Amino acid sequence: MSEFLQQLLNGLSLGAIYALIALGYTMVYGVLRFINFAHSDVFMVGAFIGYYLGRLVPENTVWGGLVVLLVAMLGCAVLGMLIEKLAYRPLRGAATLNVLITAIGVSLLLEYSGQVFFGATPRTFPAVFPSVNFTFGSLVISSNQVVVIAVAAFLMVALEFIVHRTKIGTAMRAVSLNPKAAQLVGINNDVVISFTFGLGSALAAAGGILYALNYPSIDPLMGVMPGLKAFVAAVLGGIGNIPGAALGGLLLGTVETFVNGSQWSTYKDAIAFAILIIILLFRPAGLLGKSTVEKV
């Protein structure tokens, strides 16, 4: 029983990170209907901002950790908005395939620029948050897990508030539902799209920091695997659906952790893609997505 709880906890904290990344994929899909493959590399840049900044603030302090988190989120928000403006905005109205290929190009650009500027050798992420273990019987909770779950939960509630209770959030939903009608009520769609990229990228940066806290070896290609899995999580929950992305992330992280703790642990990476194939075969709209008939 305690092993089950332990694995569940580990799974939820991994899943919370997938969820944070998946939210960015799903929000961008919502407003632009394409998969921003560069998103996983924004996650990586977030971790590297944390790495460099983490050496400037005192280690093992809550405020130091929060400063690192906030600055990385801000930095990546700006990066995400820049990517949108420079790479995707000129392609507005172009075929989706063009935008998709551009996204892969931006992803490669970030990965290999990362290798040029940060070096290809893995770095050890500094312990920016205090690190202690809480023991309840045989259950061990690390403070990093507490940080991951608390930060992720806070950010998801904040996102829910922004999307449903603010004007810009309502505008995001409006653009996602009908971009033409959004323009006709006076919404500047470019501003809303830019805001969406900023928001998604900030969440990816938070994911990057939280991931690096738990797996403290970072390198410029670190985003590839978590990025792919978060993408699977977004599809699992229903691409374009915000609660779906959160649910998909938590589910995927939990399943993966349980597989990792079982005799089939070699297949822990394969499980995500098996889930993707099954979802695409049997419920392509995802768990929370509404299946719609493609209009012609």
Next chain:
Amino acid sequence: MLTVSNLEVCYGAISALRDISFTIEAGRIVTLIGANGAGKTTTLRTISGLLRAKKGSITFRGEDISKLPPHLIVARGLCHVPEGRMVFSNLTVDENLAMGAYLRHDKAKIAETRDYVFTIFPRLKERLTQAAGTLSGGEQQMLAIGRALMGEPKLLMLDEPSLGIAPKLISTIFEKIVEINRSHGITILLVEQNANLALEISHDAYVLETGTVAMHGPSAELRNNPELKAAYLGG
């Protein structure tokens, strides 16, 4: 209030509007009528900035707006209720109305406009928390018009407000259009396939044929024009 001159619009190589010119004076209800494909919807979309003109100019209250993006055209007081209503289906009626006032910031004034919208369409007040997609066609049309009114338009453009609506509601909606024009002095540009109805409530009319203006004049006169009767008014 609005002057459109020599407007030419193409979809790729196909020209949709060849040479459209018309003028709308403040306080009037003006209608564009014509068959399917005559260019009525294209004209409205070009005025509101969704489409770009190849040639010609669009002057709204003394300013050329033909190069402006849609949100800046709305900001100048020109609101467009698009064909097919295009309400935000997953948003509530309340949120749809709030989005209509997207560019306005004075909360008290927004609330005033909202009350005004409710006096015209009391039905919307009963449906406030309902998702717009669950409304009937007629109610969605009321919402689409209400949403546009929330933007405080000086000129309101309506594209086929009778399309896909229960016949019983069509006359209500047209009465409301007249009321909006009379009580608030909002100028109206109405595109309609139902020419009889459009000529009945409008002051002036333009008849479009394959991307050009074939005929124009006071609606009362056009209603008795034998040519037009034969072509559009069912004899």
